[in-house]
Amino acid sequence: MDADITLHVDGVPRPVTVDTRTTLLDALRERLGVTSPKKGCDHGQCGACTVLLDGRRVLSCLALAVAHDGREVTTADGLAPDGELHPVQQAFLDHDGFQCGYCTPGQVCSAVGVLDELAAGWASAVTPGGAQPRLDHDEVAERMSGNLCRCGAYVGIVEAVTAAGAGR
Ligand code: FES
Ligand code: FES
Numbered sequence: 001m002d003a004d005i006t007l008h009v010d011g012v013p014r015p016v017t018v019d020t021r022t023t024l025l026d027a028l029r030e031r032l033g034v035t036s037p038k039k040g041c042d043h044g045q046c047g048a049c050t051v052l053l054d055g056r057r058v059l060s061c062l063a064l065a066v067a068h069d070g071r072e073v074t075t076a077d078g079l080a081p082d083g084e085l086h087p088v089q090q091a092f093l094d095h096d097g098f099q100c101g102y103c104t105p106g107q108v109c110s111a112v113g114v115l116d117e118l119a120a121g122w123a124s125a126v127t128p129g130g131a132q133p134r135l136d137h138d139e140v141a142e143r144m145s146g147n148l149c150r151c152g153a154y155v156g157i158v159e160a161v162t163a164a165g166a167g168r
Pocket of ligand 2: 099100101102103104149150151152
């Protein structure tokens with residue numbers, strides 16, 4: 001069964017007709033030509049497909065497009081709409097956090113989500129009970145642990161996310 005939906009992608013309304021079984025990732029990449037989110041594993045394991053959905057990070061390979069009709073989707077491209085880098089993107093550059101083109105867009109979107117979660121005081125698995133989460137190595141590493149790559153160049157990423165968060 002098909003459904004007519006509109007996704008607001010990086011600030012632009014994008015009407016599209018999708019099979020109701022279509023993932024958000026496939027709707028973006030295959031139907032709308034939005035190639036910033038990458039299909040790595042297609043099983044929710046690598047984080048390459050991470051986008052921000054109304055500001056919260058989601059794995060778009062595990063989300064059904066039809067369930068998100070009318071919502072705001074922000075990709076790594078949309079974080080720099082006028083060509084001026086988002087602070088997280090700049091921090092990735094400054095701290096040598098960029099990895100390959102497959103892994104980086106998801107890493108950047110995830111990092112933006114991480115900083116918002118920390119600012120909102122959301123606990124993670126490593127937050128001491130009852131405490132406010134702190135912007136430190138353990139919190140950033142834990143929260144970014146859903147974004148995996150074979151190259152393991154994670155040191156720069158943790159530094160970049162921490163620095164971007166500190167600069168807020
Ligand atoms: S492609 Fe979605 S988590 Fe790997
Ligand atoms: S940086 Fe993408 S696979 Fe290693």
